[in-house]
Each structure stands twice: as structure tokens, then as C-alpha cells.
Amino acid sequence: MHRRQKGFSLVELIIVVSIIGILASLATVALHKSRNRVRATALINDLRVYEETFSRYFAETQNYPPSESIKDDYPEGMSAYLPSSWNAPTPIGGAYLYKIQSRNNPKNRQVYLLMRETPDSTAITTTDAILQIVDDAIDDGNLDSGNFVRLSKKRVQYYLIKPVT
Secondary structure (H helix, E strand, C coil), X not given: CCCCCCCCCHHHHHHHHHHHHHHHXXXXXXXXXXXXXXXXXXXXXXXXXXXXXXHHHHHHHCCCCCCCCCCCCCCCCCCCCCCHHHHCCCCCCCEEEEEEECCCCCCCCEEEEEEECCCCCCCCCCCHHHHHHHHHXXXXXXXXXXXXXXXXXXXXXXXXECCCC
């Protein structure tokens, strides 16, 4: 008569470890996607808040702020309008900067927010997947055209006003 030994066989242990490994890899992928969505949602929210803030400033003054911003500084006249998050790193890293071109010529005027690294800011740490989520939500879904544009791996631009063509 054979006595059955207590415990698990090697095959059973290999199967259990394999299943645990597969579940762990699926959880890691889901966590990464979730983190991307959180960063994209935070950036979308920031851009909508800032767009509304600059629009409100324009409605009250009939013009856009005259000066371009530098890191850790509000554009001229905007300190009462912009939230403190303006001076914090963006959700994708880097800093928010305000730019205006052709201020006195409405036909050629460009007003945009630039997200880029500055010498004393955090590095831009984003992926095309995060930028694509943002573009799909607030623009045309193409990172190379429209109002939300990837200029390079280190620079992203969001137009508030584009020149009339």
C-alpha cells in the first residue's frame, strides 16, 4: 500500500506561481494606465482653468496680459486671477509659461501656454499616451496639429488664441 505524502507537488507549485505572476503583470499594466489617466486629467483640468482665467481677464480688460511669464511668476496683471497651481510643476513636469505674440494685431495674435523644462524646473516626464489622452479630450486628437500641440519631447503648447488664417 502506498502512503500519500502531504504537501504540494512541484507541478502544482509551478502552476500557482505562474498564475500569481500573470495576475501581478496585469495589475502593473492597469496601474500604469490609471496613473496616465490621472496625470492627463490633472493637465486637462489645469488647461481648462487657465483658459477660463485668461478669457475672464480678456472680458474685463479687452486685452490679454502684455508680458510673457517666466517660471515662478504670474503674467503681468494675472496674480489675482490665476490659482497658485500656476507656479507649481505641471502634471507632466516642467513649468507653465504664458506667451503672447502680435499683441496689437488681432488678426495675427497668438496667445498660448507653453509647458516646458526650464533650468530650475522639474523635467518633463510624459509619454505620447498621456498627451494623446489630453489631445483627445480638448482638441482634435492629433498631437501635431490643432490647439494642443507637441513641439518636442520637452515642449508642449496649448493655444488660447491662434492667428486667423
